[in-house]
Amino acid sequence: MSCFLTCVRFDESITTTDKKPKITGSVSVSGVTCYTWDDVESLTSNFSRLIGSGGYSSIYLARLSGAKKAALKVHVGSHRLYQVFRSELEILLRLQHPHIVKLLGYFDDSEETGALLLEYLPQGNLQEKLNCSSKHVLPWRNRTAIAFQVAQAMEHIHEKCSPQIVHGDIKSSNILLDKNLNSKLCDFGSAKVGFSSMVQPSTTVSSPRSRQVRMVGSPGYTDPHYLRTGIASKKMDMYGFGVVVLELVSGKEAVSAEKGEMLVHTAAPLIHEICDLGANTAEEKVRRFLDPRLSRDSSLDIEEVKTILRVAAFCLHSPPSLRPSASLVVQTLVDKIPSLTFLGCGKDD
Ligand SMILES: Nc1ncnc2c1ncn2[C@@H]1O[C@H](COP(=O)(O)OP(=O)(O)OP(=O)(O)O)[C@@H](O)[C@H]1O
Numbered sequence: 318m319s320c321f322l323t324c325v326r327f328d329e330s331i332t333t334t335d336k337k338p339k340i341t342g343s344v345s346v347s348g349v350t351c352y353t354w355d356d357v358e359s360l361t362s363n364f365s366r367l368i369g370s371g372g373y374s375s376i377y378l379a380r381l382s383g384a385k386k387a388a389l390k391v392h393v394g395s396h397r398l399y400q401v402f403r404s405e406l407e408i409l410l411r412l413q414h415p416h417i418v419k420l421l422g423y424f425d426d427s428e429e430t431g432a433l434l435l436e437y438l439p440q441g442n443l444q445e446k447l448n449c450s451s452k453h454v455l456p457w458r459n460r461t462a463i464a465f466q467v468a469q470a471m472e473h474i475h476e477k478c479s480p481q482i483v484h485g486d487i488k489s490s491n492i493l494l495d496k497n498l499n500s501k502l503c504d505f506g507s508a509k510v511g512f513s514s515m516v517q518p519s520t521t522v523s524s525p526r527s528r529q530v531r532m533v534g535s536p537g538y539t540d541p542h543y544l545r546t547g548i549a550s551k552k553m554d555m556y557g558f559g560v561v562v563l564e565l566v567s568g569k570e571a572v573s574a575e576k577g578e579m580l581v582h583t584a585a586p587l588i589h590e591i592c593d594l595g596a597n598t599a600e601e602k603v604r605r606f607l608d609p610r611l612s613r614d615s616s617l618d619i620e621e622v623k624t625i626l627r628v629a630a631f632c633l634h635s636p637p638s639l640r641p642s643a644s645l646v647v648q649t650l651v652d653k654i655p656s657l658t659f660l661g662c663g664k665d666d
Pocket residue numbers: 368369370371372373374375376388390418435436437438439441442490491493503504506
């Protein structure tokens with residue numbers, strides 16, 4: 318790893334006003350910039366605009382030269398969070414893919430504070446996009462493209478890079494959208510590299526000895542096989558992908574905010590029928606599950622809905638061995654959803 322992180326210092330002002338401090342970043346061998354804390358403060362105008370937050374970090378808007386925007390993901394406050402930062406940094410340094418968020422730079426104090434400077438995705442995350450009350454409903458054609466692009470990103474980390482990577486937290490809030498609604502997978506803080514993927518899952522129950530309650534994965538997305546065995550595998554990512562596809566089709570959240578119901582449970586009868594009957598599943602049942610906001614969408618094709626639900630059904634199979642690989646999902650979508658080629662989504666994307 319050390320060769321990735323060797324930095325060569327340079328002096329260049331990328332600020333637009335004379336009053337602002339100079340950014341004194343250094344370019345690493347991999348073309349990613351190492352920043353000082355002063356740089357980080359300057360890039361974010363002293364952390365003036367929070368654009369997102371998660372269990373491990375806060376994300377701020379940053380401005381680079383020429384008013385180009387970026388997102389700064391800051392992990393601060395404990396050695397545990399610092400380790401999450403280091404792990405995500407090391408993974409992002411290895412990854413370059415059109416549907417994986419791009420690392421532009423980082424800050425590292427080697428103790429307890431780290432920050433990742435990432436390309437900025439202006440349309441936020443998929444979860445927000447599907448659940449926003451605005452009139453601009455995400456069209457069916459974009460939903461199939463997003464599923465396809467996420468599958469391509471997963472195919473890349475699972476099968477095309479060395480060592481291979483398990484993302485470990487596939488969910489709609491970890492899928493970001495650019496201005497054209499193309500998707501990029503983010504948040505590699507839970508990722509596992511190579512075959513050392515046997516990990517003890519945390520417990521959800523507070524034991525009498527420890528009053529600490531810890532979550533396992535993200536509610537609504539966690540593979541039941543992982544919960545039982547603690548074995549993190551590529552097939553666990555495929556399960557999370559299956560849940561994301563259910564969200565794309567139904568427009569519903571993985572866990573309903575009102576009733577606390579899990580989407581995998583409400584979808585289960587339809588999923589079983591789709592597995593058994595495939596294209597012969599009654600259209601009326603599929604339409605009942607479909608996001609009602611898509612009813613007037615001219616790009617909607619009910620055969621495509623059945624195809625993509627069948628893909629989700631296989632990804633959600635209980636035994637991981639019955640779930641497809643990411644490359645099989647990519648191939649199936651290319652073969653069965655012709656509109657993807659009209660969107661410029663293809664194998665060489
Ligand atoms: N590059 C980016 N561009 C725009 N928004 C972003 C970017 N990165 C993150 N965000 C926003 O911040 C949110 C949280 O980001 P992220 O999932 O990376 O944080 P986390 O602390 O790892 O969260 P989690 O609790 O899921 O582990 C995203 O859902 C998104 O809304």
